[in-house]
Amino acid sequence: MTERRRLFDFASPAFTFVFTLGVVNLFADVTYEGGSSINGPFLAALALALAGSWPAAAAMMLAERVGRGIRKPTVEAMLSHTTGTLGRGWVYALNTALDETGATVGPLLVAFVLWRRGAHRVAFAWLAVPAALALVSLVVARSRFPLPARLAEGPTATVSGFGRPFRLFAAGAALFAAGLLSFELISFHLAATGALSPGRGSRA
Numbered sequence: 001m002t003e004r005r006r007l008f009d010f011a012s013p014a015f016t017f018v019f020t021l022g023v024v025n026l027f028a029d030v031t032y033e034g035g036s037s038i039n040g041p042f043l044a045a046l047a048l049a050l051a052g053s054w055p056a057a058a059a060m061m062l063a064e065r066v067g068r069g070i071r072k073p074t075v076e077a078m079l080s081h082t083t084g085t086l087g088r089g090w091v092y093a094l095n096t097a098l099d100e101t102g103a104t105v106g107p108l109l110v111a112f113v114l115w116r117r118g119a120h121r122v123a124f125a126w127l128a129v130p131a132a133l134a135l136v137s138l139v140v141a142r143s144r145f146p147l148p149a150r151l152a153e154g155p156t157a158t159v160s161g162f163g164r165p166f167r168l169f170a171a172g173a174a175l176f177a178a179g180l181l182s183f184e185l186i187s188f189h190l191a192a193t194g195a196l197s198p199g200r201g202s203r204a
Helices: 002-007 013-045 048-086 088-117 120-126 128-144 164-178 183-193
Strands: none
Touching: 013 048, 013 088, 013 120, 013 128, 048 088, 088 120, 088 128, 120 128
């Protein structure tokens, strides 16, 4: 009960920090999950005259994935400083709830824009709004909590290097991720082969 009362103490610096980072994740997920939902059909819709621009689109998609790979571990490391106050379950549950909310809203927003305007470029342009809000939220978090480690209570784990178990786990995770077929590739194949009609959103 003590942890629950602390969690919903909106004046708590730890809760404010967790919630602010959760909002960053929410808007970030709206942006890149929304974009990912139409990346495949967008690439398939590029006309022959625009074929020279597909490497740029692919490079941006790769950069987004790399950026997410850097951001997620960093955010979770910062959140770990609040688990002594709020508890691990509550901290990661709140953050994940906001994260998954954004992941749901993003594709829905893109689908609505395609339904109303029918152009991939317009849908991507609308994603600039949540992207800007994510950056604003990040600036707020940075200004209010410049050193998240100060929120930690109790001793923290010390790191002396990466051992063999970690390296095996990291290698296994990398191989697992490399073997996954992303929705972007699936949707690209469906759009390129005409297996599914893209409807009004087929215009680039």
